[in-house]
Amino acid sequence: MYAVRRTQALTGATGLIEVVAPHVARSARAGQFVIVIAGEHGERIPLTIADHDRDRGTITLVVQAVGKSTEEMLTLEAGDAFTSVAGPLGHPTKLARHGTVVCVAGGVGVAPIYPIARDLKAVGNHVVSVLGARRADLLFWQDRMARVCDEVVVCTDDGSAGRRGLVTDPLVERLQRMSDAGEPMPHVWAIGPTIMMRAVSRATEPFGAPTTVSLNTIMVDGTGMCGGCRVSVSDGAKFVCVDGPEFDGHDVDWDNLLGRITYYRPEEREALEAAHARHTGCVRETVALR
């Protein structure tokens, strides 16, 4: 069992969990992920390592409640434990000096992009970050990002924080300006919902700005054993867990990916409803009696 050391709510449906896993912390690098199991009947859930502390032997996970397992994870408290934490998995981000890099994060994507931005800065890049969310209350870690980036641009769909609009707006403006000025194109990292990563990849393509995305597919083992994480790229199928999770955004077959990640949606809904029914069952009964 892996003890939870600390938890913190970040937004309504997102929380931070710091878990004791020295075997992962000792070699974890930006861009890698773990597979965790919470509970004896739990499923194997891939989560990006948002931070690690080698001295304390902990890793930090940021979890967004999207299904039964993630919802239950957010009820964990310090002193509770995960059944399994395996990793680090996947290739770390290739850190190089590109000059300017733009880190685009959508929603909870700010968590996985944070260590990447930090390490890209550490090797001498000028790091611009674009953080987007639907509303102001869904944003978090602007402060953390501000500490490791040279510039931070915030945008929300409704304008409740930063500028109003999608992350691609400030990104395209920036690329256009740099292109007009004859500057070399920056390397772009994009992490967030699949739709958002597709939008970023499509936006950067005309500019020829190299774009790295971190894919979040269905996974079971996370070690190359099942192939459930397959993604189509120009030279065939790749396994996201061992060949990725980072890929060239201009090379990914996004439509195929968007379809594949929905395969278990009906079952996920069923599990969530069953779990909710268990918790609210007695409440509903009282209501019905009245």
Place this chain on the structure above:
Amino acid sequence: MTLSNKERYAIPRQDMPTQDAHERAANFEEVALGLTWEAARLEAQRCIQCKNPHCVDGCPVGVRIPDVLLALGDGDLAAAVDALTERNSLPAVCGRVCPQESQCEARCTLGAKHEPVAIGRLERFLGDHALQQHILPAAPLEHTGRRVAVVGSGPSGLTCAVDLAKLGHAVTIFESLHLPGGVLAYGIPEFRLPRSIITAEVRTAVEHLNIELRTDHVIGTTYTLVELREDYDAVFLGTGAGLPAFMDIPGTNLNGVFSANELLTRVNLMRGYAFPEYDTPVKAGERVAVIGAGNVAMDAARSALRLQRLRAAAHPQTGPGEVHVVYRRSEAEVPARREEYTHAVEEGVVFDFLTNPVAVLGDGGRVTALRCVRMELGEPDESGRRRPRAVAGSELDLVADTVIFALGTSPNPLVFTGAANLDRSRWGTVLADEATGRTHLEGVWAGGDVVTGAATVISAMGAGKAAAADMHTFLLAHAPKGPSRLEASPGTVRSADA
């Protein structure tokens, strides 16, 4: 009372009862039900105690079969268990999954004129008896001060670990999954090998011998092979052949296409058939096509069939469904064990022989059909089997919403990350000495599927055993390295049954 050979010949080979085919196709409980004590004893008495027992030559771990059978026939269960576990630490597993019909039983002298002794059934009987009675293996010898890292907790790793631990070495097993057992835990279905058996047998071995089991450790990333080699006095690689293959045809990334490994892992390791009681979903549609006809294909097809029947029972409005096995050769060439093939047929799996897929067709990203061509058999190829070739103009579309590839597997290269200097063949298998398991790197041994490619449980165990013997000699000839610098994470050491 001793029986004459004539009396022994007169005893019929004892049948093992099985669950009714119709009933079992709708549950995941064990198909074969085991021998009774009376039947087991009678069966053991059929053995004529050959002076030159060929059965033993057929056993990859060299179990002293006649001694086991003599003790069992005499009713001395304790002695029979001892004789068996002296060479085989997983008898309840092997009694269920070994292809005895092509190993010990194939060579049994009785087979020439009568039927061979049912050695496999007796092995299962004794293995189960040992578990029920909590019969433990002999205690380990005095500690030698040497530490060994075993990578992978499948049959090869477990056997190597057990043998070295018995000899007094401190053994740590590193396993990437959250449960030990390798294919036994993630691949072979419950209806052939119940989880409780693996758990109990692994626990007996691991706990009694003080073997440290570190799950959730992916060698290659958590630690590299290089680190293990520097830290431990010796390293054994038993990482198996877990990488699934897909056919190079259009449409293999459509929704509804997966590897047998994925289906089986969801069903077995993750208990997906009990969803939503267990959190991992798994589904087999109403028209499933399994490609390939080996043992893995049989397991995938029979699991898919059970998922369909369970769903039909829970949702009577959905159809009962069909599972087809699509195979490019004919029935005579089916590579699966005869017993598995027969069981699949009895349960209702449909076999489409001489049929080869050329594309997976889809609509809106989902599988709708498997396009195939009819095949005919031509001249024999290198393997002696007649080579199939396509019949011109014979394309046909099999309606399918699920396509499962069961085409064999190769070693997972993850373990070699950062250890590129380990010599491998062009199929990705590790080059190791056949008799000793030594690799080209001093201090590193390898065995099981990672060396041979997908093979059998018992051949993997044999390789683990051979390596352990050679490692023992090596370990005693070299000074110990002293305490480890790779301390265990508090969470990662777990008992076998977690």
